[in-house]
Amino acid sequence: MRSKPKRSTPIPTASGSTTAGATVLGRSAAPRTIALALLLLLVVPAFAQGPDPTRQPRSDDGRFTNLAGDLERAGPGVTVPFFLRRIAKTFATPEGLPPRVENDGAFLRENARASIPTITWIGHATMLVQMEHQTFLTDPIWAERASPVPFAGPKRFHPPGVALEDLPPIDFVVISHNHYDHLDLETLVALSRRNPGTKFYVPLENAGLLREEGVSNVEEMGWGQVAHSGDLEIHCLPTQHWSRRGLFDGMKALWASWAILGPSERFYFAGDTGYFDGFADIGARLGPFDVAAVPIGAYRPRAMMKIFHMDPAEAVQAGRDLEARALIGMHYGTFDLSDEPPSDPPLLFRSAGRVAGYDESQIWLPPIGQVLALPTGKPVLDPAESGGSG
Numbered sequence: 154m155r156s157k158p159k160r161s162t163p164i165p166t167a168s169g170s171t172t173a174g175a176t177v178l179g180r181s182a183a184p185r186t187i188a189l190a191l192l193l194l195l196v197v198p199a200f201a202q203g204p205d206p207t208r209q210p211r212s213d214d215g216r217f218t219n220l221a222g223d224l225e226r227a228g229p230g231v232t233v234p235f236f237l238r239r240i241a242k243t244f245a246t247p248e249g250l251p252p253r254v255e256n257d258g259a260f261l262r263e264n265a266r267a268s269i270p271t272i273t274w275i276g277h278a279t280m281l282v283q284m285e286h287q288t289f290l291t292d293p294i295w296a297e298r299a300s301p302v303p304f305a306g307p308k309r310f311h312p313p314g315v316a317l318e319d320l321p322p323i324d325f326v327v328i329s330h331n332h333y334d335h336l337d338l339e340t341l342v343a344l345s346r347r348n349p350g351t352k353f354y355v356p357l358e359n360a361g362l363l364r365e366e367g368v369s370n371v372e373e374m375g376w377g378q379v380a381h382s383g384d385l386e387i388h389c390l391p392t393q394h395w396s397r398r399g400l401f402d403g404m405k406a407l408w409a410s411w412a413i414l415g416p417s418e419r420f421y422f423a424g425d426t427g428y429f430d431g432f433a434d435i436g437a438r439l440g441p442f443d444v445a446a447v448p449i450g451a452y453r454p455r456a457m458m459k460i461f462h463m464d465p466a467e468a469v470q471a472g473r474d475l476e477a478r479a480l481i482g483m484h485y486g487t488f489d490l491s492d493e494p495p496s497d498p499p500l501l502f503r504s505a506g507r508v509a510g511y512d513e514s515q516i517w518l519p520p521i522g523q524v525l526a527l528p529t530g531k532p533v534l535d536p537a538e539s540g541g542s543g
Contacts, residue, residue: 209357209375209407216404217357219393220431227457235457235492239307242489246310249496251486253311256522258319260534261288265321270418270527272444274519275314277487278335278425280446284527285384285415287324291422291446292335293344299334299488301398307334307488310495314522317343325352325382329424330408331359331396334488342366354380354387356407362398376409388412388439393429394461412439418527421445421475425484427460428467432474440476443528444517447471449502450485453492462491465501469509469516479530480506481517 210218256273261281264271268286275281277299278292295317300306323344328336336359344351345368353363353371360373372380374389381387392410397403412435413420421435421442436442452464463471465482472480485498499518506516517530524533 212404217396217407218404219395219429220391221393221429224393224460226460227454231454231456235454238492239489243305243308245489247489247495249494250310251495251499251518251521253314253521254523256315256319256524258315258321260524261315262319262321269533271524271533272420272446272481272527273314273524274481274483274521276309276311276521278329278446278448278484279313280422280481280483281315281320282413282420282527283321284413284418284420287383287385287415288321289325289327289382289413290323290344291327291411292329292424293326293340294334294337295340295343296337299332299337299490301333307490309487310489311487311521317347320347322348323351325354325387327387327411327413327422328353328355328359329392329410329422330356330394331362331398331406332425333398334490335425336362336398338362338366341368345370352382354389354411356389356409358406374409375407384415386412386414388414390435390439391429391431392424392426393431394424394426410435412442414439419443420527421477423447423468423471425451425461426463426471428463428471432471436474436476442475442477444479444481444530445472445475445477446481446483448484449482449498450493450495451491452498458491465498466505466508468502469505469511472511473509479515479517479528480511481519481525481530487521 210220212218212223264283265288268283270284273281277294279294280291282289295313298306298308326344341353341363349370351370353368355371355373357373357375360371363371374380376389376391378389379386388411390410390412392408394408395404396406396408410424410426411422419442423446425448447468448463449465449468452458452462482499482502486495503516514530517525519525525531526533
């Protein structure tokens with residue numbers, strides 16, 4: 154059993170002081186107390202003490218920004234040819250896709266009661282995790298396309314690792330940001346209808362999307378806030394990314410990573426992110442983690458992707474910063490989102506892991522649908538012996 158996660162210390166505020174107005178040399182000490190509190194607010198780094206969830210970083214026009222501020226993006230000389238290449242490859246099926254195993258969900262449904270700690274890659278950034286008698290999903294997308302319209306946009310190469318109707322009861326869902334390959338309203342509505350008790354945790358200013366579609370059991374969180382589900386702590390944390398679903402709503406909704414911490418297991422979900430110093434801060438405050446799910450794809454061309462998407466080597470470095478004992482790769486091989494061939498991310502991820510000191514048992518690249526045990530990463534079931542469960 155590991156100790157409970159370290160808790161951040163609230164930033165002191167003058168309004169929160171309960172010190173009585175003691176008198177020194179006939180004068181109240183209250184002004185000095187207030188001055189000291191203000192000084193601490195100025196000199197103590199906010200994230201090291203636990204960021205104020207009501208004061209996320211924003212630009213002058215009120216839109217959210219990253220911890221590093223507004224980041225310079227690639228110009229049309231890079232982006233226009235990139236999107237033309239994406240259109241040209243719309244109907245192509247690349248080689249080197251990740252394998253997929255059949256999984257009828259029977260073990261996972263039974264395990265919702267037994268709660269053997271497991272993780273299953275459903276595809277893209279969707280992980281199904283079972284720990285501490287809770288079952289949860291990250292960025293669930295069961296849609297055929299990652300797109301605002303059903304007839305165009307990136308199409309799945311593989312079906313999801315488990316059919317939605319075969320899932321175990323889902324206790325909660327965490328969403329990293331509002332891009333269509335991460336916040337799929339069709340899937341979220343289906344999950345809510347299947348089990349109205351499922352709780353959806355989203356970064357600030359994202360709840361309205363769900364509520365407009367009838368998903369009411371949703372909670373918005375800012376960086377530094379903590380929620381609870383059973384014995385689990387659900388930490389909303391920074392990441393380096395951006396948000397947009399339409400032409401004029403860029404950066405109006407927050408993005409996040411998530412740490413899910415229990416008495417025995419500790420899991421980190423990076424969402425979609427570029428490499429940034431915040432990983433080391435998260436590792437220092439909340440690590441070590443048994444496993445971190447890190448994105449390893451959608452990183453080329455680097456001139457366009459680097460600030461918002463890690464390459465495999467950066468993903469491994471993020472894992473080191475997070476003090477993660479093992480890493481599971483995601484965000485590759487499901488949708489065609491970038492220039493690198495789908496065979497590159499896993500190869501480079503393994504290679505970078507070896508260089509960084511991870512052994513083969515600590516770099517996880519399972520087939521889609523394969524159930525792995527936590528914290529070992531070993532397959533729980535052999536598909537050939539389980540009658541179709543992967």
